[in-house]
Amino acid sequence: MKKTGQPTINDVARIAGVSKKTVSRVINRSSQLNGETRSKVEEVIAELGYVPNPQARALALRRNYLIGLVHDNPNAQTIMNVQRGMLEALHDSEFEMVVRPLSRGSPTMLDDLRTFLERQRLFGVFLMPPISENDAIVKLCVELGCRYVRMCSAVLDDDEHMVASNDREVVREATEYLIAQGHQRIGLVAGPHGFRSAKERRQGFEEALAAAGIPLPRSLIADGNYTFESGLVAAERLLEQTPRPTAIFSSSDTMAAGVMFAARQRGLDIPRDLSIIGFDDTPIASQVWPPLTTVRWPSVSMGRSGALKLIAGVDGGEVVPEPSMLLSTLVRRASVGPPSR
Amino acid sequence: MKKTGQPTINDVARIAGVSKKTVSRVINRSSQLNGETRSKVEEVIAELGYVPNPQARALALRRNYLIGLVHDNPNAQTIMNVQRGMLEALHDSEFEMVVRPLSRGSPTMLDDLRTFLERQRLFGVFLMPPISENDAIVKLCVELGCRYVRMCSAVLDDDEHMVASNDREVVREATEYLIAQGHQRIGLVAGPHGFRSAKERRQGFEEALAAAGIPLPRSLIADGNYTFESGLVAAERLLEQTPRPTAIFSSSDTMAAGVMFAARQRGLDIPRDLSIIGFDDTPIASQVWPPLTTVRWPSVSMGRSGALKLIAGVDGGEVVPEPSMLLSTLVRRASVGPPSR
DNA sequence: TTGTATGCGTTATCAG
DNA sequence: CTGATAACGCATACAA
Numbered sequence A, B: 001m002k003k004t005g006q007p008t009i010n011d012v013a014r015i016a017g018v019s020k021k022t023v024s025r026v027i028n029r030s031s032q033l034n035g036e037t038r039s040k041v042e043e044v045i046a047e048l049g050y051v052p053n054p055q056a057r058a059l060a061l062r063r064n065y066l067i068g069l070v071h072d073n074p075n076a077q078t079i080m081n082v083q084r085g086m087l088e089a090l091h092d093s094e095f096e097m098v099v100r101p102l103s104r105g106s107p108t109m110l111d112d113l114r115t116f117l118e119r120q121r122l123f124g125v126f127l128m129p130p131i132s133e134n135d136a137i138v139k140l141c142v143e144l145g146c147r148y149v150r151m152c153s154a155v156l157d158d159d160e161h162m163v164a165s166n167d168r169e170v171v172r173e174a175t176e177y178l179i180a181q182g183h184q185r186i187g188l189v190a191g192p193h194g195f196r197s198a199k200e201r202r203q204g205f206e207e208a209l210a211a212a213g214i215p216l217p218r219s220l221i222a223d224g225n226y227t228f229e230s231g232l233v234a235a236e237r238l239l240e241q242t243p244r245p246t247a248i249f250s251s252s253d254t255m256a257a258g259v260m261f262a263a264r265q266r267g268l269d270i271p272r273d274l275s276i277i278g279f280d281d282t283p284i285a286s287q288v289w290p291p292l293t294t295v296r297w298p299s300v301s302m303g304r305s306g307a308l309k310l311i312a313g314v315d316g317g318e319v320v321p322e323p324s325m326l327l328s329t330l331v332r333r334a335s336v337g338p339p340s341r
Numbered sequence C: 001t002t003g004t005a006t007g008c009g010t011t012a013t014c015a016g
Numbered sequence D: 001c002t003g004a005t006a007a008c009g010c011a012t013a014c015a016a
Helices: A009-016 A020-027 A035-048 A054-061 A076-090 A109-120 A135-143 A167-180 A196-211 A228-239 A253-265 A283-287 A299-310 B009-016 B020-027 B035-048 B054-061 B076-090 B109-120 B135-143 B167-180 B196-211 B228-239 B253-265 B283-287 B299-310
Strands: A066-071 A096-101 A124-127 A147-152 A162-165 A186-190 A221-223 A247-250 A275-280 A293-296 A329-331 B066-071 B096-101 B124-127 B147-152 B162-165 B186-190 B221-223 B247-250 B275-280 B293-296 B329-331
Touching (some): A009 A020, A054 B054, A066 A076, A066 A109, A076 B076, A076 B096, A109 A135, A135 A147, A147 A299, A162 A299, A167 A186, A167 A247, A167 A275, A186 A196, A221 A228, A228 A253, A228 B283, A247 A253, A253 A275, A283 B228, A283 B253, A283 B283, B020 B035, B066 B109, B076 B299, B096 B109, B124 B135, B135 B147, B147 B299, B162 B299, B167 B196, B167 B247, B167 B275, B186 B228, B228 B253, B253 B275, B253 B283
Parallel strands (some): A066 A124, A124 A147, A186 A247, A247 A275, A275 A293, B066 B096, B147 B162
Antiparallel strands (some): A096 B096, A293 A329, B293 B329
16 A cells, blocks of 8 residues: 555556566666566556655665765856756756855865765765865765766866866967957956966966067966955056056956956046956856956856766666867957057 | 664664664654663764764655755846855755756646655755745645745745745835935836736835825836846836936846946946946846945845745754744945936 | 564565 | 565654
8 A cells, every 4th residue: 555646666566567676677777678578567667657766766776866066166156057057967867956065165174075975875976166176075076986077177087077168278369369459468367376267267368478479577467266356456456557457357257347347446448448358258247338258168068068977877878978178268248449558 | 784884773773782763762852761871872873973874764754854945036146145045054954955946937847846846755945936926836835745935025925934025115115215316207127027026026116106206107117027138128118218217226136237238328327317226136236337226135044044944843953933024125335326307 | 761573665686 | 587585774653
């Protein structure tokens, strides 16, 4: 007698006239099965609308059908994008997504994650930067037998464990665009220390200037931490110099918004007095005035691709390899123009 | 012999020299327990670092220690805020958060949710608007024995099942502020039909104008759907009129950004030519130029409070009642001034 | 107050 | 290829 509305594997077995194990084999696509038996069972399964109980499965397999999104990311919009991509990928699967914020400042971070992974027995985790750059965390995943995919701004792992973007190249391209417009004094608002993305973007910036033979005094580089306020402060430092930079590349859109804010406060017109390029293409980029020229970072695709990597080959289905390198592109809007001086 | 590193209830029972059931009673804070036995067991539990296995528990209880965040919300930032609040509340608990987007347009929405709830056996769900306003969904939760809390812009349920904000009142206050500045032609960018928030905010707006004896021609109300583009289009409709409105209340910040954009395109200065008030206090509000006067919607607190309601009294702990009504407040920044004409 | 037997729905083992 | 039986780890009746 069933108490819940759900049919169980026993119901299927009974009605199909086979054992539980046989039903289990059908579900898990065991290769050693009589075709006739299989189709009979499949028929009953379809008829009953039977679906295996995730809780029981989790207990028996010691592994949950849950994909974790682990992050300690300053950018809410990026988290949402990744989340959306992952959810798209997981939508037609038997997996659910659980979100787990971590604070990389905390000394208990690693223990927190260990406890989480050990207890929840996650099937896999998607690691967002900068956590994805932490080798101790990756090691922990390996130790606990938890699949993982790292989201990163450079090649940090093999294809199976990574979705990366070409930050350095695209920033070089963006900077070249600025140079092509005639800019010679170009400032950089860099990302926070310890973030690989910050490093890559900075290197792309430096490479472009070096290739064009444009000097880059230390005074034209201001540190930020991807927040609006940090962009504002950095821009103030950059803009109080004489001569002023005629263009600024900001390593994130949010900071670029801060740069625009600072420029306005000084009565500077964009792009006449100052050209600006950001990075991310978050909604704010197209919603500020003037619309911000920026780099479109494929965060949604990275989430989707990463989640697909995580669950690849679970259902015995064939594994279609997901791309490990997603390309960013320069989006030209209105915040860049030739220098007026 | 243990295969995994985790100690089980059997280990605790064996070492403490009691039965599994006794350990189970200690864990679940059964009142009928010898104090001595209890402390002995608790000692062993602490020593072993034992924590009950969620998967086994889920199977036995037919209920998972998972809290769902169910949404179909156009505003990514609000989702993040709610998520953050919920995560804060769940942080010290044994619950995890799983995110589940739904598309209210889809005919299978209800079935999707049913399947999700039946299969995952969620402990409870937090329903974001506009899904939270759907009675069929609430009914489904009740039917499936899944706790729920609705996030809403008006009193839609009893305290136990709701976290609400006082949208109407605060919008009335915001509009009065506009009136106090001397504005007489005030436009409204309304939210989408079918959203209770849109209705409440509109009513607050209308009440303030009516109380001040200011007429509100239909032409001063433009429909939006909470997106930037819709705000832009709505503002164009409003601003092409003669005489132009000298102020606009926008039912969301994102739309307000669209209004600002439209104003700029027409060469209008804010707030000299046009005053604007938004709603939400999303990051963009303080990052645009000029900073947007807006209503601070306590979305983080609503998420936190809602999650706490959901897990209230689980551990046998005393239930500290969470507030069901969170107040929004007007944040005065630079996008409002007296009319220049 | 405590213990024993049994169920929860699956998968794994090892026979047949 | 298939099936009986034993895990998986915890909770609930029902005894003691």
